[in-house]
Amino acid sequence: MLSTTARKSVSLSDTQQATRNAGAVVTQKIWLPKLLYDALPYFYLASGILAFLATLYISDWFWVLPHYLLFCAACVHLGVVIYRRRHRRRSGDVHEQQS
Secondary structure, three states: OOOOOOOOOOOOOHHHHHHHHHHHHHOOOOOOOHHHHHHHHHHHHHHHHHHHHHHHHOOOHHHHHHHHHHHHHHHHHHHHHHHHHHHHHHHHHHHHHHO
């Protein structure tokens, strides 16, 4: 019995095709208006701070409080990371132009 190692073209099922297309959509760059792009880190920071302040008014804390605190930490962290990356890039450009 002889076998070949040549690949046969296999058509993808509908599910596999949808998965491949969804992966392409997730990694695709999106365009945001400049105002929205500049406001994004402040939106994350405000959301995180408001989530933290909302924990003060939760009476049944046993299951909601950890979710609020996790959301708060994630938003504040994401806002700070985005702000620092943009600020570092802009200040780096200024130093390169002065040289």
